[in-house]
Amino acid sequence: MADFHLAQVNVGRILAPLDHPRLADFVAQLPEINALAEGSPGFVWRMVDDGGADSTGLRPDDHDDLLLINCSVWESVQALRDFAYRSGHLGALGRRREWFERPTEPHQALWWVPVGHRPTTAEAMERLTHLREHGDSPTAFTFRDPHPAPTAPTARAFTSD
Amino acid sequence: MTSEDDVFEAVGVLGDPVRRRLYQHVAGAPGPVGREGAAAAVGVSRSLAAFHLDKLVEAGLLAVDFQRLSGRSGPGAGRPAKLYQRAPGERAVSLPPRAYAAAAELLADVVERAGLDRELQAAARTAAAVEGEALGEDVDPVAALRSRGYEPYWDEELPGEGAPGGRVLRLHNCPFHALADRFPALVCGMNLALIEGLLPGCAGGADWTAVMDPPAEGCCVALKSKTNSP
Numbered sequence: 001m002a003d004f005h006l007a008q009v010n011v012g013r014i015l016a017p018l019d020h021p022r023l024a025d026f027v028a029q030l031p032e033i034n035a036l037a038e039g040s041p042g043f044v045w046r047m048v049d050d051g052g053a054d055s056t057g058l059r060p061d062d063h064d065d066l067l068l069i070n071c072s073v074w075e076s077v078q079a080l081r082d083f084a085y086r087s088g089h090l091g092a093l094g095r096r097r098e099w100f101e102r103p104t105e106p107h108q109a110l111w112w113v114p115v116g117h118r119p120t121t122a123e124a125m126e127r128l129t130h131l132r133e134h135g136d137s138p139t140a141f142t143f144r145d146p147h148p149a150p151t152a153p154t155a156r157a158f159t160s161d
Numbered sequence: 162m163t164s165e166d167d168v169f170e171a172v173g174v175l176g177d178p179v180r181r182r183l184y185q186h187v188a189g190a191p192g193p194v195g196r197e198g199a200a201a202a203v204g205v206s207r208s209l210a211a212f213h214l215d216k217l218v219e220a221g222l223l224a225v226d227f228q229r230l231s232g233r234s235g236p237g238a239g240r241p242a243k244l245y246q247r248a249p250g251e252r253a254v255s256l257p258p259r260a261y262a263a264a265a266e267l268l269a270d271v272v273e274r275a276g277l278d279r280e281l282q283a284a285a286r287t288a289a290a291v292e293g294e295a296l297g298e299d300v301d302p303v304a305a306l307r308s309r310g311y312e313p314y315w316d317e318e319l320p321g322e323g324a325p326g327g328r329v330l331r332l333h334n335c336p337f338h339a340l341a342d343r344f345p346a347l348v349c350g351m352n353l354a355l356i357e358g359l360l361p362g363c364a365g366g367a368d369w370t371a372v373m374d375p376p377a378e379g380c381c382v383a384l385k386s387k388t389n390s391p
Contacts, residue, residue: 086377097276097277
């Protein structure tokens with residue numbers, strides 16, 4: 001049994017409010033994509049808003065009504081990679097610029113959490129901020145250079161927050 | 162990394178036409194191929210096929226996979242069959258040396274950072290449509306994709322995906338593999354647009370649809386035909 005799972009956060013600024021026709025295809029695909037994630041090997045958990053279906057009701061920045069957040073936990077980097085890039089999710093990714101603004105700074109971060117831990121929005125945004133300010137590190141990294149799961153003796157340092 | 166001399170040696174092994182056809186058959190098959198199957202596909206004897214297949218393994222172009230086709234194991238299960246499949250890795254030769262892959266990676270990085278996915282897809286669709294119009298009248302989507310290196314094969318559709326017993330055309334090879342691995346959203350989106358753009362120019366292409374449906378290996382695009390699925 002692994003001691004750590006992989007957490008993931010990504011944020012994206014939608015080009016129009018969710019009820020705008022421009023976002024219709026994106027909104028229509030959400031239930032299917034979320035079901036696909038939940039059915040994928042290695043899926044552990046995904047963040048949802050009070051509605052419970054998805055996280056589109058969450059706004060990680062109080063001053064930005066168009067900034068959406070996605071946060072989930074997976075058994076491994078490979079499990080997340082397989083879902084993101086080797087499933088029907090890839091089709092949605094290919095259309096990302098129809099719905100989301102071009103990001104001007106890193107918009108996705110990965111980090112390891114103890115099994116059972118569920119990140120909060122604040123925690124996820126802290127990891128993303130860390131990546132933006134300090135670049136790749138075990139605290140927050142990307143698919144480009146995945147860091148291995150911590151081994152037991154050093155685990156505390158990464159999980160004290 | 163494979164050194165340049167190794168690449169030349171490997172490519173030189175393909176100089177023999179029978180050997181080349183055996184390589185093409187095995188490389189294009191969605192799963193491992195036995196000696197009998199490869200020999201029959203190319204129209205040579207089993208022993209000649211075995212000789213050439215083993216030369217291809219020596220050159221590092223094919224890999225061997227031993228399987229007991231009966232599914233049994235242990236004593237009495239019989240000798241495992243020697244099966245062949247394409248070896249991992251890529252080999253490219255360019256005379257004189259060219260570095261298109263390095264240029265492609267730089268360009269893709271800039272296009273990704275600039276958020277030009279939609280512009281790239283539109284350009285891909287247009288370029289492929291021009292190619293499609295130049296296709297011969299009898300070139301169907303399967304032939305068009307085969308000639309572009311996609312290595313198409315028919316696969317059973319999973320239950321619940323459409324008509325029961327329907328078939329889906331999958332593509333064993335991703336022509337943009339290394340680039341797609343590094344920029345999946347950008348490059349796979351471009352690839353889907355390329356295939357969509359090509360279809361209308363193919364014989365019967367109007368009845369075909371292409372969707373993103375990645376299998377574990379190979380190209381992420383799968384195609385269906387309303388009229389032409391065998």
